[in-house]
Amino acid sequence: xxxxxxxxxxxxxxxxxxxxxxxxxxxxxxxxxxxxxxxxxxxxxxxxxxxxxxxxxxxxxxxxxxxxxxxxxxxxxxxxxxxxxxxxxxxxxxxxxxxxxxxxxxxxxxxxxxxxxxxxxxxxxxxxxxxxxxxxxxxxxxxxxxxxxxxxxxxxxxxxxxxxxxxxxxxxxxxxxxxxxxxxxxxxxxxxxxxxxxxxxxxxxxxxxxxxxxxxxxxxxxxxxxxxxxxxxxxxxxxxxxxxxxxxxxxxxxxxxxxxxxxxxxxxxxxxxxxxxxxxxxxxxxxxxxxxxxxxxxxxxxxxxxxxxxxxxxxxxxxxxxxxxxxxxxxxxxxx
Amino acid sequence: xxxxxxxxxxxxxxxxxxxxxxxxxxxxxxxxxxxxxxxxxxxxxxxxxxxxxxxxxxxxxxxxxxxxxxxxxxxxxxxxxxxxxxxxxxxxxxxxxxxxxxxxxxxxxxxxxxxxxxxxxxxxxxxxxxxxxxxxxxxxxxxxxxxxxxxxxxxxxxxxxxxxxxxxxxxxxxxxxxxxxxxxxxxxxxxxxxxxxxxxxxxxxxxxxxxxxxxxxxxxxxxxxxxxxxxxxxxxxxxxxxxxxxxxxxxxxxxxxxxxxxxxxxxxxxxxxxxxxxxxxxxxxxxxxxxxxxxxxxxxxxxxxx
Numbered sequence: 168x169x170x171x172x173x174x175x176x177x178x179x180x181x182x183x184x185x186x187x188x189x190x191x192x193x194x195x196x197x198x199x200x201x202x203x204x205x206x207x208x209x210x211x212x213x214x215x216x217x218x219x220x221x222x223x224x225x226x227x228x229x230x231x232x233x234x235x236x237x238x239x240x241x242x243x244x245x246x247x248x249x250x251x252x253x254x255x256x257x258x259x260x261x262x263x264x265x266x267x268x269x270x271x272x273x274x275x276x277x278x279x280x281x282x283x284x285x286x287x288x289x290x291x292x293x294x295x296x297x298x299x300x301x302x303x304x305x306x307x308x309x310x311x312x313x314x315x316x317x318x319x320x321x322x323x324x325x326x327x328x329x330x331x332x333x334x335x336x337x338x339x340x341x342x343x344x345x346x347x348x349x350x351x352x353x354x355x356x357x358x359x360x361x362x363x364x365x366x367x368x369x370x371x372x373x374x375x376x377x378x379x380x381x382x383x384x385x386x387x388x389x390x391x392x393x394x395x396x397x398x399x400x401x402x403x404x405x406x407x408x409x410x411x412x413x414x415x416x417x418x419x420x421x422x423x424x425x426x427x428x429x430x431x432x433x434x435x436x437x438x439x440x441x442x443x444x445x446x447x448x449x450x451x452x453x454x455x456x457x458x459x460x461x462x463x464x465x466x467x468x469x470x471x472x473x474x475x476x477x478x479x480x481x482x483x484x485x486x487x488x489x490x491x492x493x494x495x496x497x498x499x500x501x502x503x
Numbered sequence: 504x505x506x507x508x509x510x511x512x513x514x515x516x517x518x519x520x521x522x523x524x525x526x527x528x529x530x531x532x533x534x535x536x537x538x539x540x541x542x543x544x545x546x547x548x549x550x551x552x553x554x555x556x557x558x559x560x561x562x563x564x565x566x567x568x569x570x571x572x573x574x575x576x577x578x579x580x581x582x583x584x585x586x587x588x589x590x591x592x593x594x595x596x597x598x599x600x601x602x603x604x605x606x607x608x609x610x611x612x613x614x615x616x617x618x619x620x621x622x623x624x625x626x627x628x629x630x631x632x633x634x635x636x637x638x639x640x641x642x643x644x645x646x647x648x649x650x651x652x653x654x655x656x657x658x659x660x661x662x663x664x665x666x667x668x669x670x671x672x673x674x675x676x677x678x679x680x681x682x683x684x685x686x687x688x689x690x691x692x693x694x695x696x697x698x699x700x701x702x703x704x705x706x707x708x709x710x711x712x713x714x715x716x717x718x719x720x721x722x723x724x725x726x727x728x729x730x731x732x733x734x735x736x737x738x739x740x741x742x743x744x745x746x747x748x749x750x751x752x753x754x755x756x757x758x759x760x761x762x763x764x765x766x767x768x769x770x771x772x773x774x775x776x777x778x779x780x781x782x783x784x785x786x787x788x789x790x791x792x793x794x795x796x797x798x799x800x801x802x803x804x805x806x807x808x809x
Contacts, residue, residue: 197746202762205762205763206763230746230747230748230749231746231747232744232745232746232747233745233759233762234745242662242744244645244646245640245644245645245646245647245661245662246643246644246645246646246650246653246654246661246662247662247744247746248659248662266646267645366762367762370761370762394764395764
């Protein structure tokens with residue numbers, strides 16, 4: 168019996184070796200991304216492979232990994248060999264740069280539009296008919312309203328949600344830091360569950376039916392409505408929100424080692440091409456060059472006033488330290 | 504946990520004790536007590552075990568056989584199946600060898616630190632799987648203890664197949680050993696001593712005396728070990744890196760599909776895991792049956808008359 172058990176294990180070992188061997192023969196790229204971009208890159212990757220084949224004659228396969236933005240950054244720091252990172256916010260990529268030295272600290276200057284080929288914003292997803300009458304940020308703290316948002320410690324989207332709420336309060340007549348803190352504190356008292364990633368929060372709201380309003384990426388909100396039935400949910404656009412820039416960059420250290428520097432660079436640049444911009448708009452990301460995308464896709468985006476993290480908060484490094492690091496404002500307001 | 508799954512090989516009451524229990528006035532319960540207890544347990548069984556199992560298959564087939572089948576033969580699903588089988592095929596034999604060695608050492612010899620060894624074998628049961636995964640990230644991760652060495656020699660351990668195998672080995676570590684230790688302790692060492700006295704060498708003793716005595720217990724341990732190896736989620740999730748088509752095992756693939764709103768596909772893959780579990784249970788029952796109907800030879804067949 169022992170022998171008959173050893174034999175399949177040897178076979179499996181041989182197979183594994185074979186798998187690893189064959190995987191190295193072709194060019195592969197690993198794109199480590201955040202939660203809601205799954206469908207976007209599923210559509211974009213084959214288009215890029217086609218483009219690269221036509222241009223160089225080389226076959227390239229792109230592998231994807233998705234998860235909460237902060238968690239994914241942590242994995243790359245711990246050794247996940249990403250040729251390209253496409254995360255939810257610049258700070259997570261800053262941390263990778265600082266901890267691994269695999270690409271320069273000024274990475275965000277390497278591509279146009281702050282290295283963000285598409286942008287998004289934060290909107291509200293409510294149940295059909297908007298039973299709680301939610302129209303703007305102020306309505307979220309009304310008695311009896313339950314708000315779903317993921318944990319800002321682990322989720323990029325959640326940090327945008329938090330800052331959008333903060334920025335709204337700051338820009339109200341007579342608004343100041345103290346009032347903003349008060350508003351956001353009150354807001355988080357209305358949050359029954361903190362999921363670790365944006366997709367988890369969406370599932371909590373949509374599948375488990377918890378909460379009255381989901382603070383969501385605009386693209387995630389559109390996707391939920393379309394995937395799960397326009398008869399169940401509707402999108403509410405607040406008076407003002409934040410301009411979310413999810414940036415992309417090549418991890419030079421990894422790409423150089425794996426011999427993929429050229430194809431990785433071409434990959435992120437192709438996101439700015441007409442094809443990349445079209446696909447972004449199709450998947451409800453706002454293209455930074457809307458003139459390249461289909462007009463009917465662009466027309467779906469509601470117009471709203473946005474503020475930026477650099478303009479209102481003085482950049483990610485400062486914001487992260489003040490709000491989300493241990494002992495920061497979020498820790499102070501979220502103690503129960 | 505292990506105590507509950509351990510078969511009571513030596514003292515299994517064969518014969519018809521239950522019938523005797525029923526037929527005696529003093530030990531018989533009134534019918535309503537009997538039926539109430541039976542009703543409670545059956546309801547509980549139906550609601551908490553049968554219903555979820557049925558739900559998995561119903562959800563999986565909601566969009567028809569075609570969707571079901573295409574979810575299973577999708578490239579990413581196939582590679583997840585392959586990876587799960589590979590991880591099990593490596594970790595089960597490793598734990599088989601270790602389990603036999605450890606049980607042999609503990610049951611047949613006296614040595615210092617024996618109790619420590621028994622306690623340590625149970626460690627994977629008491630540690631949360633997430634911690635089990637993190638241990639390997641802390642050791643082999645780029646920022647971990649062996650991180651520089653790993654990078655220098657260009658070996659990939661975490662976020663690659665070896666990390667998944669390591670995590671699986673860790674969580675399935677106790678199954679075989681835990682199954683064999685009580686069994687071998689109960690059997691004692693007289694038979695081995697007799698074999699040695701009769702001139703058998705160590706290997707012959709193991710092969711012709713020890714192994715036949717423990718084979719059913721061993722098989723039982725291997726089955727449980729295999730079931731856990733294929734189903735492990737937490738520890739593997741931490742070291743996987745979630746690269747689809749490369750480092751996703753079946754349970755991780757289910758999660759990914761679920762998060763992508765592909766519910767029918769998620770349940771289809773889940774049903775495959777459920778099916779594996781059912782097959783495991785069937786084999787387990789068969790092994791138990793065989794083990795009980797073929798008792799160890801040293802036991803006198805006294806219950807034939809009763």
